[in-house]
Structure formats: C-alpha cells, structure tokens
Amino acid sequence: MLTFKNALILILLFVFFWSCESNEPGVEYSQIKPRPPLVPNSTTIRLKQPLHLGIVTRNTPFDFTFNSRAVHHASLLIFTAEPSANNRGLKDVTGICLGGATSMISSHAWDNTSLHWDATAGLSDVYVCDGANRLEPLSTSTKVAFDVSLTAGTYYWAVLGYNKYYKITHSSALYTLTVN
Amino acid sequence: MNKLKSLIKILPSFFLLLLLNSCFGGGGASNSGVDVKFLNNFTIPLVVEIWTGIPVRYVNGEVRGDKLKNNLVLQNVTNIGADNKAVVTISDDTRSVLVIIGTDEGVNGYWYLTDEVINNLDTYNNATNNYMVTVEIDASGSVTVY
Numbered sequence: 001m002l003t004f005k006n007a008l009i010l011i012l013l014f015v016f017f018w019s020c021e022s023n024e025p026g027v028e029y030s031q032i033k034p035r036p037p038l039v040p041n042s043t044t045i046r047l048k049q050p051l052h053l054g055i056v057t058r059n060t061p062f063d064f065t066f067n068s069r070a071v072h073h074a075s076l077l078i079f080t081a082e083p084s085a086n087n088r089g090l091k092d093v094t095g096i097c098l099g100g101a102t103s104m105i106s107s108h109a110w111d112n113t114s115l116h117w118d119a120t121a122g123l124s125d126v127y128v129c130d131g132a133n134r135l136e137p138l139s140t141s142t143k144v145a146f147d148v149s150l151t152a153g154t155y156y157w158a159v160l161g162y163n164k165y166y167k168i169t170h171s172s173a174l175y176t177l178t179v180n
Numbered sequence: 181m182n183k184l185k186s187l188i189k190i191l192p193s194f195f196l197l198l199l200l201n202s203c204f205g206g207g208g209a210s211n212s213g214v215d216v217k218f219l220n221n222f223t224i225p226l227v228v229e230i231w232t233g234i235p236v237r238y239v240n241g242e243v244r245g246d247k248l249k250n251n252l253v254l255q256n257v258t259n260i261g262a263d264n265k266a267v268v269t270i271s272d273d274t275r276s277v278l279v280i281i282g283t284d285e286g287v288n289g290y291w292y293l294t295d296e297v298i299n300n301l302d303t304y305n306n307a308t309n310n311y312m313v314t315v316e317i318d319a320s321g322s323v324t325v326y
Binding site: 026027028029030031032033034035044048049050051052053054055056062 | 290294320321
C-alpha cells in the first residue's frame with residue numbers, strides 16, 4: 001500500500017532526477033557574433049564557402065555554397081564594390097554588379113545550395129549583369145567571361161531571398177572575396 | 181502530526197540528495213581532454229571558441245546543447261603555419277566538441293566565420309591521456325579537421 005511516507009519519497013526522487021536534467025542551461029551565448037544581413041530587417045541566409053575574406057585563385061574553379069532553401073526565390077550577386085550605405089536595400093545595383101544567378105530566370109542553374117564558378121565560361125553557372133533591368137540585373141543568356149570579368153582584386157558577394165511577390169525578405173551578410 | 185514528523189525525518193535526506201546532485205553536476209563528468217592544434221593559413225587574425233556538451237551547435241550567436249561548457253576563447257591565432265595549441269576538457273561522455281571560428285577585425289568584437297562540430301573523437305594519445313584534434317584553416321577559409 002502506498003503510504004504517505006512512500007509517496008513523499010517518490011516525489012522527492014522525481015524532484016531529484018528532474019533537477020539532474022535541468023540544472024544546466026541548453027542555450028549559451030558565444031562571444032563570436034553573426035554578421036548582420038546585408039539588407040536591414042531581413043532574415044539571414046547563411047553563406048558557407050568561400051568564407052568571408054577568403055582568397056581564390058583566378059584560374060581555379062570553385063563553388064559558392066550557401067543555403068537559400070527557406071525562400072521562394074533567391075539570387076546570388078557578385079559586386080565589384082560594396083553597395084553604399086543608402087543602397088542596402090539594393091534598389092539599384094547598376095555599376096557595381098558583376099554577375100550572379102537567380103532562381104527567377106529559368107535558364108539559370110539554381111539549386112539553392114551552390115553556384116559553380118569556372119574559368120571556362122561555358123562551364124560556369126555565373127551570368128553577367130547586363131544592366132538591362134536595374135531591379136533584375138542578370139542576363140538570361142550571357143555568362144561571365146572569366147578572363148575579362150574576373151581580374152585580380154577584391155569582390156563582394158551576397159545571396160538575396162524574395163517572397164512570392166518578389167520582395168526581399170531574406171539576405172546574407174556581404175562577404176568579401178579576394179581573387180589573385 | 182505523524183505526517184509532519186515523517187516529513188521532518190525525510191527532509192535531511194532530501195537536502196543530501198540535492199547537495200550530491202549539485203556537487204557532481206548531474207553526473208557524466210569525465211577527466212578526458214582534447215588537445216586542439218590550430219593551423220592558420222588565413223589572412224587575418226582569428227579567434228577560436230571551443231564548447232563541449234551534448235550536442236553542441238552554433239545558431240545565430242547562440243550555442244545550443246545540454247551540459248554546455250565553454251572551455252576557452254583563443255585570441256589572435258595569427259601565425260601562418262604556427263602550432264597554436266589548446267587543451268580543453270571534455271565535459272561529458274560524448275567525445276564531441278564545437279569549434280567556432282571568428283575574425284578579429286579590431287572593431288565591434290568578433291565576427292562569425294565558420295564552425296565545426298567534431299564528433300566521436302577517436303585519436304587518443306596515450307602519452308597525454310587526451311584526444312587529438314587539428315583544425316586547419318587554409319587561405320580560402322576552408323576548415324579541415326583531422
């Protein structure tokens with residue numbers, strides 16, 4: 001028979017084992033902070049490779065890798081200069097957009113995880129910014145000619161995410177890429 | 181009255197249990213450690229933060245897991261090819277550590293670069309009684325753990 005004393009022991013044992021599992025927190029804060037997204041008030045898209053401040057060799061193919069699965073549409077853009085502080089909404093990237101690719105153009109290869117950059121333009125997944133449309137700067141058919149477009153120097157890249165109305169809702173941090 | 185007496189009798193045992201629990205941190209503590217060696221071929225100073233726990237992962241500035249223990253923040257891991265070594269203690273039996281690598285650009289603290297979870301450490305060093313891990317960051321920023 002369950003006496004009062006036995007019941008009390010059971011309760012205390014329960015409290016003991018419960019405290020064993022809960023006495024250490026499940027979340028702590030790192031001193032290393034995430035970089036803020038390029039577009040203010042947007043949700044962060046994570047970039048993987050090349051890392052911020054990474055160096056690539058001009059004639060060596062590499063992949064941009066990221067994760068944009070959470071958005072309806074996405075674009076990767078490579079810039080020749082940092083977007084100015086008053087253009088962080090990327091309303092107009094004329095003059096600073098080198099190339100990229102997007103899920104919004106059916107001829108572009110887009111899998112939400114990687115984009116291949118190749119020394120041979122025909123093998124690359126990166127298209128030029130032709131300036132035909134300031135809101136959608138990427139060419140539907142002309143790929144970046146590696147030897148002409150990517151000289152040694154500093155570049156910037158980011159991934160933008162859009163909702164079904166083509167409004168930017170997500171963006172990555174702006175990563176710097178050095179080509180040598 | 182009898183019930184009250186029973187309660188009073190059992191209270192010391194209760195507090196003893198709580199004391200044991202707090203002393204041993206919920207159990208599972210281990211004396212094993214990890215020798216971590218950093219090879220930095222990156223171009224700027226890095227900071228490295230190491231966490232142990234079950235499991236551990238970095239999400240937007242938060243480290244999530246149980247039995248979390250932040251072993252160290254190493255600053256200025258700058259020398260190309262130099263052996264920047266650290267020893268951390270494994271706080272549980274899972275033999276896993278989370279290595280968070282950030283940049284030290286001299287402004288606004290440390291900025292996230294990448295992180296790696298190293299599970300099932302298996303390179304045990306009998307001489308030091310520690311597991312061995314080498315974290316190598318190449319010029320592009322790619323991280324290899326071995």
